[in-house]
Amino acid sequence: xxxxxxxxxxxxxxxxxxxxxxxxxxxxxxxxxxxxxxxxxxxxxxxxxxxxxxxxxxxxxxxxxxxxxxxxxxxxxxxxxxxxxxxxxxxxxxxxxxxxxxxxxxxxxxxxxxxxxxxxxxxxxxxxxxxxxxxxxxxxxxxxxxxxxxxxxxxxxxxxxxxxxxxxxxxxxxxxxxxxxxxxxxxxxxxxxxxxxxxxxxxxxxxxxxxxxxxxxxxxxxxxxxxxxxxxxxxxxxxxxxxxxxxxxxxxxxxxxxxxxxxxxxxxxxxxxxxxxxxxxxxxxxxxxxxxxxxxxxxxxxxxxxxxxxxxxxxxxxxxxxxxxxxxxxxx
Numbered sequence: 001x002x003x004x005x006x007x008x009x010x011x012x013x014x015x016x017x018x019x020x021x022x023x024x025x026x027x028x029x030x031x032x033x034x035x036x037x038x039x040x041x042x043x044x045x046x047x048x049x050x051x052x053x054x055x056x057x058x059x060x061x062x063x064x065x066x067x068x069x070x071x072x073x074x075x076x077x078x079x080x081x082x083x084x085x086x087x088x089x090x091x092x093x094x095x096x097x098x099x100x101x102x103x104x105x106x107x108x109x110x111x112x113x114x115x116x117x118x119x120x121x122x123x124x125x126x127x128x129x130x131x132x133x134x135x136x137x138x139x140x141x142x143x144x145x146x147x148x149x150x151x152x153x154x155x156x157x158x159x160x161x162x163x164x165x166x167x168x169x170x171x172x173x174x175x176x177x178x179x180x181x182x183x184x185x186x187x188x189x190x191x192x193x194x195x196x197x198x199x200x201x202x203x204x205x206x207x208x209x210x211x212x213x214x215x216x217x218x219x220x221x222x223x224x225x226x227x228x229x230x231x232x233x234x235x236x237x238x239x240x241x242x243x244x245x246x247x248x249x250x251x252x253x254x255x256x257x258x259x260x261x262x263x264x265x266x267x268x269x270x271x272x273x274x275x276x277x278x279x280x281x282x283x284x285x286x287x288x289x290x291x292x293x294x295x296x297x298x299x300x301x302x303x304x305x306x307x308x309x310x311x312x313x314x315x316x317x318x319x320x321x322x323x324x325x326x327x328x329x330x331x332x
Contacts, residue, residue: 013313016107017305020100024299027099030092034085035295041085048073089295096293101142104309108316109146116291118143119156120184128186128281129196129223130272133179135160140184142290148316149325155185155315157290158283182269182286185315187324189280195244197251198223199260199273202239231257237264251275256322263321267314282318 052073097116105112119140125131138160145154160179165172224243229235234257242248252260264271272283290311297304319325 013108013306013309014302016104017302017309019107020103020305021300021302023099023103024305027092027095028299030088030095031293031295031299034089034092037085037088038295041081044080045077048077093293097142097291100293100299100305100308101291104305104312105144105146108309108312109144109148112144112146115143117141119158120154120186124154124186124281125158125160125184127276128184128274128283129198129276130200130274130281130283131160131179132223133162135179136163137161137176144312144315148319151188151319151324153185153187153315153319155183157286158182158184180272180283180285183284183290183315184282185284185318186279186281187319189275189278189324191251192278193247193251193275195242195247196224197227197242197244197248197275198240199252199271200239200241201270201272202235202237227252229257230254231261234258234261237261259322263318266317266321280322280324 052070055069094116097114101116102112102114105114120143122138125138138158140156140158143154143156145152147153159181161176162179164175164177166175167173223241225241225245227240227242227245227248229240229249229252231254238260240248240252260271260273267284269285272281274281291308294304294307297307299305
């Protein structure tokens with residue numbers, strides 16, 4: 001997402017980051033230790049490769065002895081990497097999430113709940129009906145819930161996939177296809193409503209032009225009837241479907257259309273949204289993941305902590321862009 005200041009959370013982030021930097025020495029020592037071990041591993045690996053190359057040059061052919069030697073070197077290198085580099089790195093990542101991300105969330109959100117190994121429930125994903133393709137496997141991480149202003153939000157990384165099985169003369173081949181990978185979130189919609197309304201990227205009109213528009217009008221979507229709105233730019237970027245078109249126009253006011261366009265510009269990727277069961281669901285493509293530590297950044301610099309706060313600020317910016325705290329829809 002774009003990191004430009006757009007959220008009211010920015011005002012309090014600097015002081016939180018300044019405070020956290022003073023607590024980072026122990027974690028910084030761990031980061032440097034992992035960096036040294038990673039460097040040492042690659043130096044040792046290069047030495048092993050060089051020695052193996054010399055042996056191969058010396059023997060000219062790969063006999064049984066050389067085959068066993070190469071195999072032992074490969075297995076030994078993998079085991080060495082796992083215990084010498086991978087285990088310390090994973091331990092660092094766990095400490096990072098507890099000592100940086102959790103504390104940032106506690107400072108920025110009200111009533112924060114952070115579960116690094118969990119993710120938004122599949123029942124919420126299914127209820128949103130943003131993606132109608134059935135999934136065969138799923139994964140996720142970094143479950144966060146809390147309150148910003150008057151709005152309760154929940155989000156996490158989520159990845160859903162379906163598989164196709166192809167039968168060939170050489171056997172069966174399974175291929176996995178991504179349905180959605182990114183940030184999945186939902187928030188208090190601030191208004192009671194009975195129907196279901198969906199705002200989806202308008203792929204058909206963008207690529208098929210007037211024929212795509214004809215398809216939308218005459219074939220529609222499993223989610224309901226196509227709803228046309230006033231803003232021509234919004235119509236180019238999004239397609240709206242609803243079980244109750246009158247209610248959809250009440251929800252997606254001209255102001256909301258402008259806000260959705262601003263949100264798409266802010267995140268720079270396709271945005272999926274739905275109003276279902278008094279909640280606003282949002283799915284935002286993002287393959288980079290949330291709260292990923294950069295091993296090259298010193299934790300003793302305020303700029304680094306601000307960098308890690310960016311993911312949280314970006315999510316809160318969504319609430320600000322859509323003005324969910326304004327309470328113009330009647331719910332308190």
